[in-house]
Amino acid sequence: MITNICLYTILYLFNCDIVLSIKRTLPNLDEINSKKPNECRRCEILADSFNYWIEKTSRGKYEGGDAAWEEAKLKSYAHSEIRLVEVQEGLCSEVKKHQDDCYTLAEESEQVLEKWWFSEGPSSADLYTWLCIETLQYCCPKNHYGEFCLPCLYGRNNYVCSGHGTCNGDGTRKGDGKCECKKGYDGTSCEECAKNYYHSENTCNLCHKACNECTDEGADKCNECKPGWSLQSGTCIDIDECIITNLCKPDQYCLNKEGSYICKSCDKSCKTCVGSGLSNCTSCNPDHVLWSGFCMDDKLKSDLLRNTLKKLSLYCGLLIIAFFIFRNSKTLASLVILIISTFVYFSEKSSDINTVDVISNLYLK
The missing domain is CATH 1.20.5 (Single alpha-helices involved in coiled-coils or other helix-helix interfaces)
Structure with missing residues (x-):
C-alpha cells in the first residue's frame, strides 16, 4: 500500500514538472499579439501622459479660501518641484496600451523631462515638439520623414501624395518617404488611377466587374472584357458557360455566375440532373424510376x-x-x-410532387 502511494506521488510530481516545463517554453501570446510601438510612438505616448498629469495637477492642493493668497500660491506651485514629483508619480499609470514602454522611456528620460520642466515649463513650449522632435530626435514634424526629417513628396493640388496616399515614415525618423497609395491610385505621388480604375471628378473609381480596363462607369465603357465576358455591340455581356456541354461531371450540374460558372453535385438520389434538390433529376440508377424529376424505387412509387x-x-x-x-x-x-381552393393550393404547394404531375406520368406511361 505504502509502495503504491509513493509510486503515485512520484508520477504526479513528474507530470507536474513536465507541465511546468512546457509552460515555461511556450511563447507569451500577449507579447506576440501586441505590436511593439516604434520610438516615435513611445515618445508620443510619454508626452501625452505627461500633459495629462499636468492637467490633472493644474490646481494642486490649493483650493478655496482667500483668492489673492490662492493665486500667489498657485503661481509658485505651477512650476514647482512638488508639482513635478506629483506628475512623475502618476506618469504612465493611465496608459492602457504599451504602458511598459511608457514606463521604460519615462525612466530613461527623467533628467530630460526635469530640464524641460524647469527651463521651458508647461506653459511656454510644446512638450512633444521639444522632447520627441528636437531633443530625443525620435520623431519628425508632420509630413516629414527619415533621419534628417526630409519633406514628404507633394503631388497634385499641393497635397502630400496628392491626398490619395501616405508618406512612408511620416512623422518618424524611419521610412523612405515614398508614397503608399490608397486602393485605386497609382504613380509616384498617387496622381494616377490604378489599373481597372477610371478618373472622375478628381477621384478614381472601380470599373465595372466586366471590364479589364475602362474609360467610365458601366459595362459599355470597357476597353477590354474580362474572361467570362464577351464584347457585343460595344458592351461586355456575361457568357453563359453552362450552355456548353460536358463542363461538369455526369453527377454534377452547371450553375452560371457572372463572368464564371461552378459545378455542383446532384442530389444523391439522382444519377444525372439539371439543378439542385430531389426534383431536378434527369436520370436514375437502375433500381429507381424517374417521376417528374424525382428518382424513386417501387415502394416510394406505390406510396x-x-x-x-x-x-x-x-x-x-x-x-x-x-x-x-x-x-x-x-x-x-x-x-x-x-x-377549399386555399386548402388545395397549399396542400399541393407543400407536396414534393403535385397531383397533376403524378396523373400526367401515369397517363404517359
Missing part, C-alpha cells in the same frame, strides 16, 4: 400513388359538399369554395 389517390378522394369529397351547399345557398357555397 406516392396511394397518397395521390387519397388526395383525389378528399378533393372530390370537398367538391361534392360544395355542390350540395350551392343548391341551398350560393353565398355560403362561394365562401366554402374559397376555403
Whole structure:
C-alpha cells in the first residue's frame, strides 16, 4: 500500500514538472499579439501622459479660501518641484496600451523631462515638439520623414501624395518617404488611377466587374472584357458557360455566375440532373424510376400513388359538399369554395410532387 502511494506521488510530481516545463517554453501570446510601438510612438505616448498629469495637477492642493493668497500660491506651485514629483508619480499609470514602454522611456528620460520642466515649463513650449522632435530626435514634424526629417513628396493640388496616399515614415525618423497609395491610385505621388480604375471628378473609381480596363462607369465603357465576358455591340455581356456541354461531371450540374460558372453535385438520389434538390433529376440508377424529376424505387412509387389517390378522394369529397351547399345557398357555397381552393393550393404547394404531375406520368406511361 505504502509502495503504491509513493509510486503515485512520484508520477504526479513528474507530470507536474513536465507541465511546468512546457509552460515555461511556450511563447507569451500577449507579447506576440501586441505590436511593439516604434520610438516615435513611445515618445508620443510619454508626452501625452505627461500633459495629462499636468492637467490633472493644474490646481494642486490649493483650493478655496482667500483668492489673492490662492493665486500667489498657485503661481509658485505651477512650476514647482512638488508639482513635478506629483506628475512623475502618476506618469504612465493611465496608459492602457504599451504602458511598459511608457514606463521604460519615462525612466530613461527623467533628467530630460526635469530640464524641460524647469527651463521651458508647461506653459511656454510644446512638450512633444521639444522632447520627441528636437531633443530625443525620435520623431519628425508632420509630413516629414527619415533621419534628417526630409519633406514628404507633394503631388497634385499641393497635397502630400496628392491626398490619395501616405508618406512612408511620416512623422518618424524611419521610412523612405515614398508614397503608399490608397486602393485605386497609382504613380509616384498617387496622381494616377490604378489599373481597372477610371478618373472622375478628381477621384478614381472601380470599373465595372466586366471590364479589364475602362474609360467610365458601366459595362459599355470597357476597353477590354474580362474572361467570362464577351464584347457585343460595344458592351461586355456575361457568357453563359453552362450552355456548353460536358463542363461538369455526369453527377454534377452547371450553375452560371457572372463572368464564371461552378459545378455542383446532384442530389444523391439522382444519377444525372439539371439543378439542385430531389426534383431536378434527369436520370436514375437502375433500381429507381424517374417521376417528374424525382428518382424513386417501387415502394416510394406505390406510396406516392396511394397518397395521390387519397388526395383525389378528399378533393372530390370537398367538391361534392360544395355542390350540395350551392343548391341551398350560393353565398355560403362561394365562401366554402374559397376555403377549399386555399386548402388545395397549399396542400399541393407543400407536396414534393403535385397531383397533376403524378396523373400526367401515369397517363404517359
